[in-house]
Amino acid sequence: MTLVSGWGRFPVVDSDVLRPRSFEAVGEAVAAMSGCVARGNGRAYGDAGIGAVRTIAMTGFDRVRSFDPATGRIRLEAGMLLSDLIDTFGPRGFLPFVVPGTRFVSIGGAIAADVHGKNHHCEGGFGRYVESILLRTGQGETIEASRDQNADAFFATVGGMGLTGVILEATIRLRPVETGWIRERVISAADLDAAMRALEASASATYSVAWIDCAAGGSNLGRSLIYLGEHAGADELAVSAERFPVGQDSSLAMPIDFPSMTLNRYSIRAFNELYYRMGARRAGGSHVVSLFPYFFPLDSIGGWNRIYGKRGFLQHQCVIPEKGARDVLGEILARVAKRGDASFLAVLKKLGQGDGVLSFPLPGYTLALDFPLRADILNFLDEIDRLVVAAGGRLYLAKDARQSRATFEAGYPALQRFNAIRKSLDPAGNIRSKLSQRLLDEV
């Protein structure tokens, strides 16, 4: 047994980690034991990527099976990382249509969480660009699932948190791009109303996201920097610029666990104040930036999760339906500002409709907050959850380590349909994660 955790380093639990070398060995691992789930690069924050008993490590499966430059269609093994995909096919003029806030996620993980990016409001999530999935079900079958073939399995696997089986391969469509640069425009918003208005007004921007200063309260509550982006054409680059920028490795790495004192209300407030002022100075004009800092600002700091200390941290990401979002978001932000220890990672963004049965997105606003793990945080978040549920919202499973069954069930009305599909693919219940034990499995 090995101690395993997600990116948030909470919870840390025992699981038997297996690294199969062939798809046959994956099948044997699934069949041999009840309680397996596949794990990609371990970037789910909580317990989604940890098997109830056994965790199947998939990152060794990183081959490209085929690529058609005429259509941008690529078939690849599910353990390949988005970073690898971007480094390899970016210089050839192709990028994933959807990237989350880190490029260090596997393709299988991106499908399982139906990850969203800064373009969800207009282009949908990762699953929208998945054409088909090779799935090893809990029942022991290997099936190809697409919108036309095994459609139930397909839509349950997109956003299904790995619970329909092990994703072995996928065919996805890539976006043709002229360059690896983004034309960015920064807007500063003095408060939450201004931020939401700015996001509303920029609904036609391909990429949009707001960073919120969640240490600011009172009349500054919800003050934000809104980052809009469009793919830059070759003619927008400086003559000397490479068409495709080099992705920096983590040049700055967290060598140690910070003492849990490091992040306190004073250091966070000081950081946020500085960050807001520097961003506000850039507001107004537009400029061209490399896709790497634009999409993946934290990837340049290796192991940034260690800044929260050994005890780990929790990320709370909810989505609130558009109607009534303003009041609920205001209430959440006011409570967080009063508390004072939410981090510099508060992000507000508009989402559209999700594609999978259990996909997180719904039309509305999503708010993501980080909290260092402290004694009273669980109760605090339970209260926030009540606000979310009352507003018809839900929490993102890829980030979750602690929501209750009641919160989950209220937020995901398609759960019964998901359970039925899962049961048909895995009647014996071989595929089970720590997350499914906590939220879905019959007890």
Next chain:
Amino acid sequence: MTSRKSVLVLGGSSDIGRTAARAFAKAGYDVALAGRDIAALEPDAADLRARYNVDVGVFKFDVLDTASFEGFAGGLPALPDVVISIVGLLGVQERAQSDLAHATTIMRSNYEGPSLILGLFAEKFLGRGNGTLVGVSSVAGDRGRASNYVYGSAKAGFSAFLSGLRARASRSGVHVVTVKPGFVRTKMTESMKLIGPLTVEAGVVGDAILQAVERKTDVVYVSGKWRLVMLIIKALPEAVFKKLRF
């Protein structure tokens, strides 16, 4: 015919072999992957073609079948610019201490086969006047240790072969690189307890090999820390060293 450079990877389906092939293909080399099981090499060949749009061929090569070496080398469509030998077998030290057949296999897989095949290509390269030979040896060959001296002694022999070959070729256009990876996370070392700070991912070794070929480095310790560690281990007096059980 293409004018691109080409690399032959012996042991192409090993973890280090795969990453070396990727590093060279990314740099624009055409690739020949050689190994015992051609079917197992095909998915990697397809991966390289799809990723880097280079020509990739697969060839059967068994390091223990030395009689086949001449035919193997002659059967390649063209003499490559670079030959990398990654073949090797860790084996089980305890078993090798009493099982002569097992010890023989370890010695032949790590010394005899790799030396003979690189020696064969060396003659062809010297005849042509250029080419680079890369032997992936091991820090285990720097000094025989109680825990793995059968493997270590074979690697020591291979390192000595490479160093002699390098000296002989030094006035020609042929270059010889010795790579000593240290601990690498691969399927070979899966069951070993590796020391975190001294361990690298397989991809790092692939990149280091490409860099060594391009810069004409002689001996590469993939992690600089290993050069220091082995310097200390080599400097210990035998009277002290023999008491160590690592």
